[in-house]
Amino acid sequence: MKRVMPFLAVIKEILEKNGARVLELEFDERAVLLENIVYLTKSLELDQIDVVFASEADDKIMQDCCPGKPFSVFRSETCPK
Known part of the structure; x- marks a missing residue:
């Protein structure tokens, strides 16, 4: 339920802005x-650059992702000498 309400809020916002015709991106x-x-x-x-689905990411990213609003994670790693 904790994840459903933010998802529904995003869907409601999309519907109010674009009408019922747009529930997914055109690309x-x-x-x-x-x-x-x-x-x-x-x-x-x-x-x-790694492009992955939210379902392949950790729980924090899965919670913060919304339809049509991708989530970016930047990290730096030290290279072994």
Whole structure:
């Protein structure tokens, strides 16, 4: 129930803004990111970008993700010498 109410709030907001016609995005966010991953990696000067579904992430990310509002996690790791 704790996760259902925020989800319903997002759906309600989408419906109020766009009407009943829009309950999903017109494009695949993950596909767009994967198609542009080389550009994103270079332009953001990152070593690596992982694009995963919220269901594959930890509990905190699963709780904070909402439909149409992806969640980003940035981390740095030290390289072994």
